[in-house]
Amino acid sequence: xxxxxxxxxxxxxxxxxxxxxxxxxxxxxxxxxxxxxxxxxxxxxxxxxxxxxxxxxxxxxxxxxxxxxxxxxxxxxxxxxxxxxxxxxxxxxxxxxxxxxxxxxxxxxxxxxxxxxxxxxxxxxxxxxxxxxxxxxxxxxxxxxxxxxxxxxxxxxxxxxxxxxxxxxxxxxxxxxxxxxxxxxxxxxxxxxxxxxxxxxxxxxxxxxxxxxxxxxxxxxxxxxxxxxxxxxxxxxxxxxxxxxxxxxxxxxxxxxxxxxxxxxxxxxxxxxxxxxxxxxxxxxxxxxxxxxxxxxxxxxxxxxxxxxxxxxxxxxxxxxxxxxxxxxxxxxxxxxxxxxxxxxxxxxxxxxxxxxxxxxxxxxxxxxxxxxxxxxxxxx
Numbered sequence: 001x002x003x004x005x006x007x008x009x010x011x012x013x014x015x016x017x018x019x020x021x022x023x024x025x026x027x028x029x030x031x032x033x034x035x036x037x038x039x040x041x042x043x044x045x046x047x048x049x050x051x052x053x054x055x056x057x058x059x060x061x062x063x064x065x066x067x068x069x070x071x072x073x074x075x076x077x078x079x080x081x082x083x084x085x086x087x088x089x090x091x092x093x094x095x096x097x098x099x100x101x102x103x104x105x106x107x108x109x110x111x112x113x114x115x116x117x118x119x120x121x122x123x124x125x126x127x128x129x130x131x132x133x134x135x136x137x138x139x140x141x142x143x144x145x146x147x148x149x150x151x152x153x154x155x156x157x158x159x160x161x162x163x164x165x166x167x168x169x170x171x172x173x174x175x176x177x178x179x180x181x182x183x184x185x186x187x188x189x190x191x192x193x194x195x196x197x198x199x200x201x202x203x204x205x206x207x208x209x210x211x212x213x214x215x216x217x218x219x220x221x222x223x224x225x226x227x228x229x230x231x232x233x234x235x236x237x238x239x240x241x242x243x244x245x246x247x248x249x250x251x252x253x254x255x256x257x258x259x260x261x262x263x264x265x266x267x268x269x270x271x272x273x274x275x276x277x278x279x280x281x282x283x284x285x286x287x288x289x290x291x292x293x294x295x296x297x298x299x300x301x302x303x304x305x306x307x308x309x310x311x312x313x314x315x316x317x318x319x320x321x322x323x324x325x326x327x328x329x330x331x332x333x334x335x336x337x338x339x340x341x342x343x344x345x346x347x348x349x350x351x352x353x354x355x356x357x358x359x360x361x362x363x364x365x366x367x368x369x370x371x372x373x374x375x376x377x378x379x380x381x
Contacts, residue, residue, distance in 0.1 A: 003029040011039035018046060018066065025063030033070035043068075044077035051083065071153070091138050091155075095258065096250040098135035103240055105156050108163055116167075120236040122177065122217060123170045128231065128243070129211035130166060130186070132223060134159045136207060137191065140259050142269045147259065149197040158194075162186045166212075183208055207260075224258040297361050300378050304354040314347050315340040 002017045004010060014030055021028045033040065050060060068084075070076055092101045107113040108127070117123035138154055140147030165185050169178055187208040188201075195201045215221045216231050223229040232246045256265040317340050324333040357375055360367040367375075 001027040001029060003031065005031040006033055006036040006039070008036075011036055011042060014039075015042070015046070022050075022060050022064050025061035027065040027067065029067040029069070031069045033068050033076065034073040037073070037075040040075055040077055044079055047077075047080050047083065094252055095135050095139050095254040096247055096252055098138060099131055099250070100244060100247045102131040102134060102159060103243055105159055107160065113163075113167065114240075118171050119174055121234060123167060124234045124238060125217050125231060126166055126170070126177075126182075126212055127163060128234070129213075129216040130159070130162055132229070133208055133211040134162075136211075136259060137204065139254070142272060143256075143259070143261065143265055144268055144272045146261060146265050146268055148203075149200050150195075152194045152200070154191060154194065158190050162190050165190075177214075179209075179213060182212060186212070226255070226257055229258050300375060301358055301361060303378055304358055308351055308354050311347055311350055314344045317341060317344070 002021055004014050004017060006014060014028075017028050020026070030043075033043070047066070050066070068080070092098050103109060108131075114124075134154070137152075141151055162185070166182060169182050169185075183205065187205045191208075192201055192204060195204055211223060219231060219233040221231040223231070229250065232242070234242070256263055256269075259265075317337055320337055320340055324330070324336055327333055353371065353374065356365060356368075357371050359365045360371050361375075
């Protein structure tokens, strides 16, 4: 296997690796493709040639494989994504799953590290506070600007180095834990090195000082106002199973209060998740090729007719006013007639727009910008 980390000036070397590996059937790993944005066009051409020559054993050995790693970037060639097998590594969704996953991260998952501290109870208590902090700051990203002004990519390396530093500080200072030094290394250097906004840095440090402090060493110390999240009881012989049992007792969908937010913040999070999901689906859709305009127009007309048939008739507002007259004790009657009027306006707009679209397709009227946008949206599904 031949591996290279891409960056400035590494593209030519990568091309040589691929050229040699094609003949002998080696595997090539190109890491950090996002750092070589200008070279990605060449990579797309290389992959296109691989597809064309893939059946010719004199040019491409059957054992040859090309692996690419990259952070999300708009510069990555879409054709390479569409024609390759894709794997993603993302933080688990939900505070509970995030906590459980943190116990599988090296070196936390290694018994020698987990049980090797000279102050086992203090270390395990503060380690859990660190894992909780890591999960909270990652989950806050789902709340958009309510969580962080910018979307920071906190990841496992941040957690890994922080756990190692925490172990060093506790072992070297058994009498008095140097929380100021711990907060500086973890908050200002490790995680804070990614934070560019001043207010976000203040938020980060406040959260860190909440979960890594003297109070965390006390059993039952509350991490949230409701007390649902707290510092679990830990002994010197506590193992991973005890932590797993505690994590399994937590709700799958955490309330915003654990992140220090109002309950209404959940609305923003759900909207953000929906938009992200729909955006991801739309970004993977492939537009059809040319030469099928007539068929496409027929499909749009058929879809417009189907929608017109499904849209109900307008509501009879006068009959509604008779059935539900204005009454001092029934305020909803007035609201009902108002909403019916709004729905009638919506129904009229939908039907008239679809009829105008059909007429514009056959050339009876001019195609307006709004009708064109609606037609493109219908053509895209």
